[in-house]
């Protein structure tokens with residue numbers, strides 16, 4: 647079948663990759679930060695604890711259960 | 719540009735978390751309440767004194783829940799933006815909207831659905847405090863394994879695409895993911911800690927609402943991120959492309 651250049655395909659932009667070299671520093675920085683946040687919502691003062699007491703655990707307790715993280 | 723993608727990802731994550739919070743309040747919280755009622759009833763039957771409240775229930779189900787889901791949404795949005803930036807232009811010629819939707823579908827499947835089917839969410843009073851370390855390690859371990867399997871499946875699919883065509887290559891990738899996951903399910907230990915008298919309806923509704931909260935979060939992320947970022951992304955128009963469009 648012949649390939650036709652319709653007005654539709656003319657207006658369709660072609661995605662250009664973002665170089666990995668440019669991505670990597672941001673990826674490391676943001677991944678560490680995001681995983682730390684998820685740790686506090688999902689695991690702090692459950693199996694592991696960075697801050698003493700149980701306040702963090704009790705405060706985000708409903709979210710931890712409802713988001714599917716193990717608890718109790 | 720990456721910074722702008724990241725900021726947008728986190729903001730969209732926050733917006734998605736707001737929608738998920740509505741689902742959590744309407745469908746999730748009543749089940750948490752029933753489960754805590756069951757826990758207190760069991761404790762009273764056993765003659766144990768009621769546990770002191772470190773954070774009040776009204777605080778836990780309003781500000782506490784909003785904080786938990788909000789932080790989770792922001793973090794997920796940031797990670798999503800990075801996964802999107804890697805995928806854009808590398809999984810075929812999909813535009814920003816389609817790439818965003820596909821990354822969200824893959825992310826929901828690998829990060830939430832696959833681990834959930836082996837180690838589903840549990841309401842308060844389901845799960846023994848003695849095994850929390852083991853259960854946490856198993857759950858996060860399965861998320862990691864499932865994400866690695868998904869990445870492996872995508873790489874295999876990309877490799878096969880020139881030979882099998884996009885559709886068949888994608889189907890093969892899905893098949894590989896399911897097969898690998900099946901092996902993980904069969905080899906990893908089963909956790910069964912539901913108390914004998916725990917109401918089945920509460921457990922079922924709790925798990926369904928947990929899945930609904932996550933589905934809302936990922937769906938909103940996948941559908942909103944694309945349109946909000948597509949104008950900032952690098953692309954070239956076919957008219958100026960190196961290879962001209964051939965007409966026959």
Ligand SMILES: [Zn+2]
Nearest residue numbers: 707717718842
């Ligand atoms: Zn709990």
